[in-house]
């Protein structure tokens with residue numbers, strides 16, 4: 615079975631911790647990933663070479679989408695060819711990279727990045743994290759294998775509350791490659807809706823693997839409730 619077949623119609627859980635967070639440790643990421651797989655996830659998305667190596671060693675057969683974040687603004691998801699090659703070298707089946715039309719820090723186009731990556735890693739699949747439909751079309755023209763809605767809402771202005779189901783539907787209707795729903799999918803109903811909009815797979819991160827963020831949402835709701843009573 616191909617890795618795309620393995621995740622078709624299924625949940626992929628993103629296991630990431632920011633530097634300095636209590637969960638920022640490869641052993642914790644492996645435990646989170648094992649928990650996700652126990653719960654029915656078909657694949658894992660993860661960040662950082664250290665975590666990717668640990669996950670690949672612990673879970674050699676699991677579909678793994680890898681990326682490295684370099685900073686937190688602008689083009690920061692696997693921003694350069696060198697980053698993409700380093701991610702591919704960890705043994706992931708899919709390298710996720712910034713697939714927006716913004717200039718890349720190494721001056722390469724997305725097409726040059728994809729071609730360069732394939733020269734050394736001919737079997738790895740490339741997932742373009744895009745922000746809008748025009749990005750999706752440009753990314754497919756650049757040769758990527760799949761497109762994710764990861765960066766919708768994160769390229770300027772306030773971050774929306776809801777997942778971008780409309781973008782998922784638009785990309786599914788117009789692109790010849792699998793579309794992965796990712797970003798702010800916070801409930802099982804939203805995950806199901808993403809699939810209903812035609813997503814090939816659904817990536818959920820924060821709602822499952824960032825307990826500090828989830829706790830803060832509960833705590834904030836209690837503050838609001840106290841203020842209203």
Ligand SMILES: CC(=O)N[C@H](C=O)[C@@H](O)[C@H](O)[C@H](O)COP(=O)(O)O
Nearest residue numbers: 628764768797798799818819820821
């Ligand atoms: C925008 C960006 O940097 N997204 C990152 C990409 O890997 C992660 O921080 C997200 O957690 C991931 O996309 C999953 O999304 P959510 O955590 O909303 O389920």
